[in-house]
């Protein structure tokens with residue numbers, strides 16, 4: 001039995017039914033919340049009595065699952081509400097209903113991402129503080145370039161994560177307005193009060209999924225950052241670099257080679273970025289060219305958004321364990337920094353302080369490098385935002401993260 005069986009005389013062919021059904025059980029709590037809000041509007045307009053409203057709210061609370069035999073979560077809720085379900089859909093359509101539920105879902109997913117990013121950033125900050133003075137080579141082109149510290153490097157990760165926080169904040173804000181009242185596309189003739197922060201245009205209210213794209217963009221950027229973090233963890237824990245050892249609670253062995261300890265967590269974090277990017281481009285492609293207002297194509301927003309939420313949660317959780325337990329090899333790091341040539345730029349700058357033009361200084365130092373006569377300059381402090389002020393940068397970042 002569908003919500004629209006009054007219109008079609010025949011049973012749907014099973015293949016068609018299978019194809020149309022939404023994989024949207026994850027929307028259940030959000031749809032119940034949106035339905036309760038709608039029920040309050042109906043009660044305020046006298047379409048439901050106060051007793052009926054109380055009954056609907058209690059019944060919504062008691063719904064535990066979606067019946068897979070139903071077309072979608074909305075049909076399932078209406079059916080499970082029994083006789084009151086037959087009243088509840090006055091003044092709304094599944095088009096504004098699903099948009100309302102998705103918006104609530106995305107807002108919640110953004111809040112969850114923000115919490116998980118903050119927790120991961122705090123782990124990184126603890127490690128940055130502990131390794132504030134641990135020297136390591138900084139790289140460009142993956143060639144040793146100039147000395148930095150592990151703390152300074154880890155703080156760069158925190159910067160990426162803070163930008164991710166801002167993106168999820170933006171996506172949550174975009175999801176906040178309510179599409180309820182838009183009905184199928186043109187509102188309704190029932191005198192229902194507008195929800196607070198109502199989407200301004202009813203066609204846009206049912207057709208817009210930009211908030212879902214904003215969320216998927218936030219996820220794609222986050223995973224892209226985590227893939228860079230993952231790649232560095234992979235490099236640092238190779239025997240070739242040997243900068244750090246994987247904690248056993250976040251490392252994997254090999255089914256064949258008994259000696260192996262593998263960075264699968266970091267690799268999967270790197271790989272997830274590809275999938276996350278695919279979800280964003282996939283939904284962009286679904287939305288592109290859709291005529292207003294609602295089209296069933298929009299049902300395709302569910303799986304990428306649900307899957308993105310799962311990956312954000314699990315990737316940050318697992319990487320948090322890995323980074324918390326990472327053991328930096330300070331001797332190896334110091335040895336990797338011991339090449340005086342890493343101070344060649346400082347030597348050129350020492351000449352600049354003596355009045356030599358930088359290009360001349362560069363050529364002079366380069367000549368000494370080629371001739372094998374390079375002498376490192378006396379140590380000089382570096383200006384911010386360099387590696388010199390890790391501890392205060394950690395304190396400031398903790399402040400910002402709250």
Ligand code: ARG
Pocket residue numbers: 022072074094095098294296298299300
């Ligand atoms: N399951 C549908 C979706 O996710 C709900 C809306 C169906 N609306 C309709 N007019 N057929 O988009």
